[in-house]
């Protein structure tokens with residue numbers, strides 16, 4: 001059976017975009033379908049790449065393996081696209097209490113975090129109006145990815161190649177038969193669904209996130225700051241502050257409640273007044289056990305999903321791991337298999353408001 005392509009991809013947030021790039025780099029003929037639905041995660045993502053879970057100062061899942069892979073992947077992709085979206089940045093965590101300062105001391109010698117964190121001086125922050133009564137620590141291995149810029153650059157490339165159709169795909173538009181999958185005039189032996197929080201996949205939990213873009217006159221930092229929330233400096237001198245975590249009414253859009261919460265958290269970090277310029281919102285595709293969801297879901301279908309709150313760092317590893325599995329029959333890591341039993345560790349779907357500093 002002759003197909004027009006090797007793989008069709010549905011959805012081009014971070015997951016679909018990175019997977020398309022990985023498969024094309026492996027020489028496959030790929031066609032991507034996407035329409036930007038309200039609430040999609042990637043257009044709201046702050047793009048922070050941080051290998052440390054700042055609530056507990058422990059490494060995020062497989063950080064030692066994922067971080068160098070992500071850095072190499074995005075830098076090489078920038079070269080190919082002739083665009084800039086990977087921006088290394090130091091993250092400075094402000095300690096509100098003795099407990100946090102002591103926890104950091106442990107992280108500086110713990111095997112999983114020692115290579116990421118230190119307590120270097122931050123001359124740039126001296127004399128600034130910041131509340132750090134017990135000092136600060138630095139995660140020096142961080143970056144932020146300008147996700148909209150990355151997606152925009154790839155969009156141009158894919159459109160030039162005739163490899164992207166910007167269209168809302170309905171279930172009845174996807175035709176499965178014994179040989180493969182067809183959508184419109186494109187067919188392939190395999191369709192990979194990268195539809196993020198819009199998928200009805202078992203184990204997937206949508207988690208709403210909101211953030212603010214602010215002008216903070218008087219604050220001058222090239223460092224990313226963290227105390228309860230992230231404060232991420234932008235090239236135009238504004239700051240992105242976020243994000244919230246909420247498990248109910250995830251599709252309702254921006255709320256006053258989140259705005260009040262974020263400004264309250266910011267006030268703990270700095271007494272400087274802030275002007276709200278923008279309020280953004282999206283829905284994270286998390287898994288109940290907080291691991292990616294990868295693998296085949298049918299004879300001609302597979303998924304790459306469950307990227308949760310760390311999609312930027314996870315996506316290159318997930319795409320390579322899934323490609324090895326689909327193309328070379330390499331076994332999937334049991335922790336990420338789509339057909340695993342979801343234990344529900346950590347996330348609390350439903351329920352009331354759950355604010356947490358999980359990223």
Ligand SMILES: Cc1cc2nc3c(=O)[nH]c(=O)nc-3n(C[C@H](O)[C@H](O)[C@H](O)COP(=O)(O)OP(=O)(O)OC[C@H]3O[C@@H](n4cnc5c(N)ncnc54)[C@H](O)[C@@H]3O)c2cc1C
Nearest residue numbers: 011013015035037041042046047048169196209282311312
């Ligand atoms: C407020 C917020 C802040 C965040 N900050 C960070 C951060 O700092 N760092 C980080 O690493 N991660 C962050 N994340 C998480 C990150 O955004 C996600 O992990 C990631 O974007 C998930 O990407 P995805 O491609 O799986 O989903 P999505 O980005 O939602 O992409 C799915 C795509 O599929 C499309 N689609 C779905 N169904 C169809 C259909 N039938 N037809 C056509 N198109 C379809 C959607 O419209 C969308 O474009 C944040 C998320 C939020 C909400």
